[in-house]
Amino acid sequence: MxxxxxxxxxxxxxxxxxxxxxxxxxxxxxxxxxxxxxxxxxxxxxxxxxxxxxxxxxxxxxxxxxxxxxxxxxxxxxxxxxxxxxxxxxxxxxxxxxxxxxxxxxxxxxxxxxxxxxxxxxxxxxxxxxxxxxxxxxxxxxxxxxxxxxxxxxxxxxxxxxxxxxxxxxxxxxxxxxxxxxxxxxxxxxxxxxxxxxxxxxxxxxxxxxxxxxxxxxxxxxxxxxxxxxxxxxxxxxxxxxxxxxxxxxxxxxxxxxxxxxxxxxxxxxxxxxxxxxxxxxxxxxxxxxxxxxxxxxxxxxxxxxxxxxxxxxxxxxxxxxxxxxxxxxxxxxxxxxxxxxxxxxxVPSPVAGPTPPPADPAAEALAARQAGTRATATAVAATLGGLVVAVLAAAWALPRMRRRGWRAGRERAAQTRGAEEPGEFLPGEALFTPGPPHR
The missing domain is CATH 3.40.50.200 (Peptidase S8/S53 domain)
Structure with a gap:
């Protein structure tokens, strides 16, 4: 038929x-x-x-x-x-x-x-x-x-x-x-x-x-x-x-x-x-x-x-x-x-097979790989920029509060909270983004 x-x-x-x-x-x-x-x-x-x-x-x-x-x-x-x-x-x-x-x-x-x-x-x-x-x-x-x-x-x-x-x-x-x-x-x-x-x-x-x-x-x-x-x-x-x-x-x-x-x-x-x-x-x-x-x-x-x-x-x-x-x-x-x-x-004959996918195109595969790499790079950049934006917004919120309270008083209160025997320490900016030791 x-x-x-x-x-x-x-x-x-x-x-x-x-x-x-x-x-x-x-x-x-x-x-x-x-x-x-x-x-x-x-x-x-x-x-x-x-x-x-x-x-x-x-x-x-x-x-x-x-x-x-x-x-x-x-x-x-x-x-x-x-x-x-x-x-x-x-x-x-x-x-x-x-x-x-x-x-x-x-x-x-x-x-x-x-x-x-x-x-x-x-x-x-x-x-x-x-x-x-x-x-x-x-x-x-x-x-x-x-x-x-x-x-x-x-x-x-x-x-x-x-x-x-x-x-x-x-x-x-x-x-x-x-x-x-x-x-x-x-x-x-x-x-x-x-x-x-x-x-x-x-x-x-x-x-x-x-x-x-x-x-x-x-x-x-x-x-x-x-x-x-x-x-x-x-x-x-x-x-x-x-x-x-x-x-x-x-x-x-x-x-x-x-x-x-x-x-x-x-x-x-x-x-x-x-x-x-x-x-x-x-x-x-x-x-x-x-x-x-x-x-x-x-x-x-x-x-x-x-x-x-x-x-x-x-x-x-x-x-x-x-x-x-x-x-x-x-x-x-x-x-x-x-x-x-x-x-x-x-x-015994096999059942009629479904349509066979077309053979892979090397040029199309290379283009797809490049596009995948570009997407990965864009994702990483977006993540970094997102982190910076969060940091800037946090600083913009914290600085006025520090000025109103006075920088020194804030540090003294922090020192009293931790204990008199532990003098306050200065933290450089990069340390704010460095994870500390785990909680004990």
Whole structure:
């Protein structure tokens, strides 16, 4: 991003309204034999969507990384490999819930949309492109319907089996596009994936009640899994102005925020408007693929598990500061350009430093020293003159009194006071300013 560019308002470039849609030519599209039905073909949108504008991919990201050589598993409703922007980018994968063997079909379109945010390629006349277009997607079908709330019917055992399938197939990043409930088997599968060096990314959920806005975290009964497991990157959703999307959950499981408000993605045949923490998690998974392809050797941890932690740390440490609490946006707003390009001594990026003071000017320092010396001299002179003024004023007050009383009588009285055996002594003027011995 440009600084915190995603936090800027980019509503002017949002291109997902019906007025901007171009209806594709009539194309006979057969329903996949493994589906009882599929959504109708969606329109094609020619304009560049706002996340691409915000991230300035052409100038700030793709010259350094495109995801080449990285496999991202998408655990969702499957992926349609026949979409023009996904051709050649989708592996066979696995079908955990349908028993068909491979996950390269999608009866709903949700998994296809998430996969496209990661790897969609360039097609003439279409502005939308995936964040990591040279990566590959491993589709793992773990659900028959899109589901990003705990109240849904996604089986945690299916998600656990999907993670095991992703690890076995060699995925480096696992995007879990659905939300499910806590389950010991799922927790164990997450740990196995992490031990193998796979970064698990998951949505923070879309069930935050509007009446709880400003009242702290989302209802604890709605804690999303696997996002809430240790080491999993839980992702919240923001709009083009950097504000939390309605429904995006808030809690300690939010690690990062990504684009999730009116984002463009691949639909059945054309494009669709995606909303929520699922698409936001797809952006984060794609950014992880970019980092892995840019400099895999930069992840220097000794074990695969530690390298996955290091990768997650890079994504959160390079996030741009958001305007909401950590419960809402986690570490901040995803910044792919900084994640890919910033030097990372010791494996974790340093926080953005404040402005560096300008180097010292020798001439200015010499002038300051002279001015300091002049001030010190002036202070000493002022102190001396002040002492003389006090002495003169004291003399002016004392002399008339001495004349009125007579100098000799004054001395005699002084002698009588000290004692007859101690004759008075003459004190020269300078002795008046010389401190005498201490009192005994």
């Amino acid at each position: 440009r600084g915190t560019a995603i936090g800027r308002s980019l509503a002017a470039v949002v291109a997902v309204t019906a007025a901007l849609a171009i209806t594709p030519p009539d194309v006979a599209r057969a329903v996949d034999a493994r589906c009882t039905s599929q959504p109708q073909p969606s329109p094609v949108v020619a304009d560049v969507p706002w996340p691409q504008e915000a991230y300035d991919l052409e100038a700030r990201v793709w010259p350094f990384a495109t995801g080449l050589g990285v496999t991202v598993a998408v655990l969702d409703t499957g992926v349609d490999p026949t979409h023009p922007q996904l051709a050649g980018r989708v592996l066979p994968g696995a079908d955990v819930v349908g028993g068909t063997g491979s996950g390269d079909y999608d009866c709903v379109g949700h998994g296809t949309a998430l996969a496209s945010i990661v790897v969609a390629g360039r097609v003439p006349g279409i502005g939308f492109t995936g964040l990591a277009p040279d990566a590959r997607v491993l589709p793992v079908r773990v659900a028959t319907q899109a589901q990003t709330a705990v109240a849904g019917d996604v089986d945690p055992a299916a998600v656990a089996a999907g993670l095991d399938a992703a690890v076995a197939a060699g995925a480096q990043v696992a995007l879990v596009g659905v939300v499910t409930a806590a389950d010991p088997g799922l927790a164990a599968a997450v740990e196995r994936a992490q031990a193998a060096g796979v970064l698990v990314v998951a949505p923070a959920g879309d069930a935050h009640a509007p009446q709880r806005d400003g009242a702290g975290p989302t209802d604890p009964a709605l804690i999303p899994f696997p996002a809430a497991y240790p080491g999993v990157l839980g992702v919240a959703a923001v709009d083009s102005g950097g504000q939390r999307v309605d429904g995006s959950q808030a809690g300690g499981y939010v690690d990062l925020a990504g684009p999730g408000g009116d984002v463009l993605a691949a639909g059945i045949g054309g494009q669709t408007v995606a909303q929520g923490t699922g698409p936001a998690a797809a952006f984060v998974a794609a950014a992880a693929a970019l980092v892995l392809s840019a400099a895999p050797a930069a992840l220097t941890a000794a074990t695969p598990a530690d390298r996955a932690v290091e990768l997650a740390g890079r994504l959160t440490a390079t996030a741009s500061a958001g305007g909401s609490s950590r419960l809402v946006l986690g570490a901040g707003l995803l910044d792919p350009a900084r994640a890919v390009t910033e030097p990372v001594p010791g494996g």
